[in-house]
Amino acid sequence: MRVLIITYYWPPAGGSGVQRWLKFVKYLRDFEIEPIVYTVENPKYPILDESLQKDIPKGVEVLKQPIFEPNNLLSFFGNKKTESAGFLNPNPSFFGKLLQYIRANYFIPDARKFWINPSVNYLKSYISNNNIDSIITTGPPHSMHLIGLKLKQQLGVKWIADFRDPWTEIDYFHQLPLSKKTINKHHFLEQEVLLNADKVLVVGSTMNKNYTKFNNNVVTITNGFDGEIITSETKLDSKFTITHIGLMNADRNPKMLWNVLTEIISENKDFSEDFILKLIGKVDSSVIEEIATNKLNKNVEIIDYVSHNNVIEFQKKSQVLLLLLNNVPSAKGIITGKIFEYLMVNRPILAVAPLDGDLAEILNKINAGKVISFEDKVSLKSTILEMYSKYKQGNLRIDSKNVEQFHRKELTKKLAEIIKNTVMSVKAEIN
Structure with missing residues (x-):
């Protein structure tokens, strides 16, 4: 056939x-x-x-x-922001607005x-x-x-x-x-x-x-995902690493997370010394500004796009994998492709997403991590502290079920x- x-x-x-x-x-x-x-x-x-x-x-x-x-012509005129809809310029010039309008309507x-x-x-x-x-x-x-x-x-x-x-x-x-x-x-x-x-x-x-x-x-x-599920012990990062893979645009800018991390760091000296947030992939300027505003630079490592094989290595070593959905009207239906790559490496997933969305349904069904709603700052803080406590005790892990169905x-x-x-x-x- x-x-x-x-x-x-x-x-x-x-x-x-x-x-x-x-x-x-x-x-x-x-x-x-x-x-x-x-x-x-x-x-x-x-x-x-x-x-x-x-x-x-x-x-x-x-x-x-x-x-x-x-798009080649638009970028020639300096409107490189239009090359990816995920990076639409939120504050375009007059000329930029005109080019965006042309692209969207013609x-x-x-x-x-x-x-x-x-x-x-x-x-x-x-x-x-x-x-x-x-x-x-x-x-x-x-x-x-x-x-x-x-x-x-x-x-x-x-x-x-x-x-x-x-x-x-x-x-x-x-x-x-x-x-x-x-x-x-x-x-x-x-x-x-x-x-x-x-x-x-x-x-x-x-x-x-x-x-x-x-x-x-x-x-x-x-x-x-494509590959063997990692069930054996792997050498994890010595630091308490939380890793996000992929695009982090303005819609995915988790201001609640930055506030929570700032609070924990100011209240817990050990956490401040142990914690590293790794952002792997394209990061919007608004995210970088928010990180700086919250004085998180020394705890954040930004790594530009790396090959798929290298991404897997970062995921395998990370203590926690971070998944952020866009806080938009259609959020319930969003299932990012990275969730399945996360499942393969068998590390705890921390997701900020609708509790009644498709993503939460998958994570809850196979017991792969914790989902926090967009506005629930209290639960986000307590979940991060709980994961950190388990990291300090050496038992931060998950017991996922039936992950093979997503191969x-x-x-x-x-x-x-x-x-x-x-x-x-x-x-x-x-x-």
């Missing part, structure tokens, strides 16, 4: 966007499915990680076509829209001549889904739409300077994708519930069943 995967993110892209389908492709052959990848020839990825190339299975066909990205659904028609023209011929059983599109960017929509409409090919993040419910959607007409256009396109896809894949229960309103064939396949190979097994069922349904219709 041959499946064509349409994705913008592919090695050497780094970051979370590439992981999901790189790992699916890695294991699909184990379940008698041959993946073919269609991606961009000349992308402008904000993060590169050459080490991920090794996960591409030998002999997998990767089709590439050039793309025109207007590049719908996103700045990769100019790749849609050339891709459809190229793939129509390829699909017709190469016995493709189904196609899969993965977004964001959601222009990938519009490629799938047009191929579905023109060829009748079986189509699975995978949402790594929601479309109009994504955490930064409310920050974009969108006109009412543009908002309506986004909702219309999102619903067109949902109504026409044969199957819809999502990463969490909140998205599943929201999308089931438009499609009865919505299936949840979470993200996961990438197990998740790919579920995906393979969905692909086969989708393809077999069309064959049954023909017969």
Whole structure:
């Protein structure tokens, strides 16, 4: 069975966007499915990680076509903040505001829209001549889904739409300077994708519930980890390290955490000497300013982006792993990819997130850590002190259960069943 995967993110892209389908492709052959990848020839990825190339299975066909990205022009004019929606400039200049408005209202659904028609023209011929059983599109960017929509409409090919993040419910959607007409256009396109896809894949229960309103064939396949679960004792950091991996933007700036840490440090000399907070990845200037305001610089270590392999090493050694969700209206449905990488190394997780959200559901189900709500300063302080006390006693650990269900190979097994069922349904219709 041959499946064509349409994705913008592919090695050497780094970051979370590439992981999901790189790992699916890695294991699909184990379940008698041959993946073919269609991606961009000349992308402008904000993060590169050459080490991920090794996960591409030998002999997998990767089709590439050039793309025109207007973001290149915007960055030429000095609007580098627009390159990643997670780093939208909260205080842009007049010119910056104008560029943000143009990007938000003229590049719908996103700045990769100019790749849609050339891709459809190229793939129509390829699909017709190469016995493709189904196609899969993965977004964001959601222009990938519009490629799938047009191929579905023109060829009748079986189509699975995978949402790594929601479309109009994504955490930064409310920050974009969108006109009412543009908002309506986004909702219309999102619903067109949902109504026409044969199957819809999502990463969490909140998205599943929201999308089931438009499609009865919505299936949840979470993200996961790839590697052996670390059960043996590993050499931990000698300091009481709390480590955060990944993007920390303005929405994820945990002011409550900075206040709590400042209080504990001022009240507990031993904690002040033992404690190190490691921030690994891109950190917004507002976060750095908040750390300085709270006089936490001597206890904070900021490390720029490192390769995926090195990230695992940091996680293995850390006493506690920190997980911060964006304090936005859609927070209940956010499940960051890093949570599953955290699970693999079997260290206590401290999360600041909605108590009734998808993330809390996962952590509580497998007993992997503690979730604190955005405004609960008392619980956050007591939890950190409790973890520190266990660290001093030498027994800071967790006893997670059924973590194996989130291994990438197990998740790919579920995906393979969905692909086969989708393809077999069309064959049954023909017969």
